[in-house]
Amino acid sequence: MNLPADAAPTASAAPGATVLTARAVLFDMDGTLVDSTAVVEQVWGEFATRYGLDIAEILRTSHGVQAGDTVRRFAPSGADVVALTAELGAMERVRTEGIVALPGAADVLGSLPADAVALVTSADRVLADIRMEAAGLAMPDTAVTGDLVTRGKPHPEGYLRAAALLGVEPEDALVFEDAPAGIAAGLAAGIRTVAVGPNTGELPDGVLHIADYSTVTVTTYVDNAGVTAISFRF
Structure with a gap:
């Protein structure tokens, strides 16, 4: 089910702010949720x-x-x-010293419905579990790790698989990514992509960039079609 027209990126009432609404949210790990x-x-x-x-x-x-x-x-x-x-x-x-969560990442993850969030990382499942735990972050119920795909980023396979597992169309999802390869993967999957942190490289037109999640506000609600939607205010 596609998002209603008013779910497209819009300027919020706050000057300079942007609102993006989705039915599912897909996160990269290293550099996006976890500083490793x-x-x-x-x-x-x-x-x-x-x-x-x-x-x-x-x-x-x-x-x-x-x-x-x-x-x-x-x-x-x-x-x-x-x-x-x-x-x-x-x-x-075996090396976890210095691994921390990005500012605001724990709050954003904790505010999302469990059935609407996935991790999509190039790390294998063992390393993903280790780093998420080291950063004090809960592993989402749905995770597409590097050992589960045949083609890694910048190929869109991981993001397309995650969207399918969550039961949403790509246009109804939102990706958070930090690296050029991951950003390219999200966009190639047809998913709106938010760039996070300082290592994004030159961004394609229309890609929103945030430093971290410290100023991101998340609201979950049921829309007019009776479907849960997630609104991000940046």
């Missing part, structure tokens, strides 16, 4: 040092992308990509 920058930079820094690679270039292109895709891109010719990816994953799973 310290761990990510540490692990990839060790990988770069081992092979004499440019860490700045790795970090620039790895945000939001499955680890295996990054290893495949940067590892030396002949390297065992599967083994290296598994090694890096094992390193990430």
Whole structure:
């Protein structure tokens, strides 16, 4: 069921504010709900040092992308990509120091109906559970992790699967993402996408950008069709 016309982005009564309304909300994890920058930079820094690679270039292109895709891109010719990816994953799973939730993320997650929210992350389920717990955030009942998709971001598979699991059409959902690959995935899925944080890159026209969730207000209500809707005021 599509959203009514008045659910499209509109200017609110507050000057400069924007309202977006959806039936379901899909969140990326790292950089979007969870700040895991310290761990990510540490692990990839060790990988770069081992092979004499440019860490700045790795970090620039790895945000939001499955680890295996990054290893495949940067590892030396002949390297065992599967083994290296598994090694890096094992390193990430035991390093949680410095992982925190983005400001306001816990309040926003806690205000959403459980059957209308999903996590869509390039991390596998084990790492996703570890990082969400380390950040003090509840894992949504619906989660599409990297091990459940055949094509990672920027491909839209994960977001399309999450929308289907929640029983909504893409145009009735809203994505929150922090990285160019994830933003591209959300838009490719036909889902309105909100960019979060400082690592979004140059944004396509019409994509709203927020620093974090500290000023976001969430309202849940039943619309004229008797369907629960979620309104975000930015």
